[in-house]
Amino acid sequence: MAVSSSSSFEIKADPGRVMAGIAAVDRLPEWSGPHKTVVVETTHPDGRPHRVRMTVSIIGLHDEQVVDYYWNGDESMSWTLVESHQQHQQDGTYTLTATESGTRVDFTLTIDPKIPLPGFMVKKAQKMAMETAERGLTKFVEQQL
Template identity: 75%
Template sequence: MAVSSSHTSEIKASPEQVMAAIAAVDRLPEWSSAHKSVTIESTHPDGLPHRVRMTVSIIGITDEQVVDYQWNGTESMSWTLVESSQQRQQDGAYALVSTAVGTSVEFSLTIDPKIPLPGFLVKKAQKMAVETASKGLAAFVAKTV
């Protein structure tokens, strides 16, 4: 069964700076402890990542994933799972809105594991993903600005 979550946080940087950090997909392991390796297999004509292969380990489960990224300027990006050893579905997105103090960042994620997992484990994995998407990204943006 697919489960979804979302979280909004504030980052003290411009939407351009935040999106530049998000677009540095190959650097995900620097700010996401779940991402063990990332390889960009193809890019869009503008050079932004399109198809990306990654190894992700969360709550003791390692997953080999291939995802396709879509970009909408500095407003949003999303990804869709193409292949996975552990999931039937994964859809994620970041939506950015400029604010008086920086950027409001909304992160959303929907996952559907292939194997039945207890609800508490799925919630724990979601919580870890949301914390990484907010705190990890904010720390990475601060380091790269």
């Protein structure tokens, strides 16, 4: 059964800088603990990642995933799962909106595990993913880029 969640948070940087942080997909392991390895296999004509293979480990589950990324300038990015041993579905979206003090980031994530997991484990994994997106991306953009 698919489970969805969303969050909004602010980053003290303009949308272009925030999107540059998101587009640095190969650097995900620097700010997202569950991402162990990331390899960009293909890119869009503008150089942004398209097909990406990654190794992920969260709540004791290890997975190799292939995802396709789609970009809408510096306004939004979405991805969809192409291959996974542990999930039927994974879809995510970052939507960026300029604010007076930086950028509001709206993040949504839907996951559907292949193996039956207790609801609390699915929610824990999703909560960890949401917190990583907020804390990790914020720190990465504000301090690293």
